[in-house]
């Protein structure tokens with residue numbers, strides 16, 4: 001296996017040191033399980049990396065996982081692609097399966113940030129069942145409330161560096177060189193569903209299917 005054959009002498013001292021410092025910082029952090037809910041373009045993906053680093057959590061974004069599956073043409077990706085292209089939700093069973101699997105990763109030991117999940121009340125109920133089995137519970141649900149009118153400009157100007165998840169915007173946060181990631185120099189992409197037309201369906205799905213999830217958690221609190 002690749003991971004067991006790594007020779008520590010080949011790892012630069014700076015990387016070793018920063019990993020050690022991270023582990024020491026993280027050892028004293030309490031467990032935390034967070035859910036971010038908000039429409040497309042509300043800032044969930046921008047805030048997640050900062051919260052993740054501060055609290056030593058893993059960032060589980062179902063949209064990112066599904067896009068990776070579509071790109072790799074896995075059976076899951078093939079099933080999910082049509083709904084995603086139309087801005088509709090993928091079936092509950094598919095996404096519950098990927099979250100169940102992802103939560104077992106060692107990087108989720110201190111807890112997780114769920115970004116884009118649960119997106120239906122059924123998904124929220126299934127999540128509760130999964131957590132109950134582990135004797136765990138959700139600590140906080142953050143509601144990224146924002147007016148629909150602001151979102152179109154944010155979404156249609158968005159550019160993404162797929163490997164890191166870094167996002168840019170042609171007007172609000174342009175990269176140093178258009179179409180190029182500031183850090184790696186790699187090309188940026190635009191998401192296929194980041195068009196005004198598909199955004200309309202995504203917002204419709206949000207209001208109809210995801211807003212009830214906010215009520216679900218308000219009633220539980």
Ligand SMILES: Nc1ncnc2c1ncn2[C@@H]1O[C@H](COP(=O)(O)OP(=O)(O)O)[C@@H](O)[C@H]1O
Nearest residue numbers: 040062063083084087088089090095116117119
């Ligand atoms: N929890 C989920 N349930 C169903 N479909 C999902 C879920 N998460 C992501 N998807 C699918 O992936 C697409 C992109 O999701 P995401 O990257 O979270 O987008 P957004 O920017 O709209 O919040 C959605 O439009 C939907 O088709």
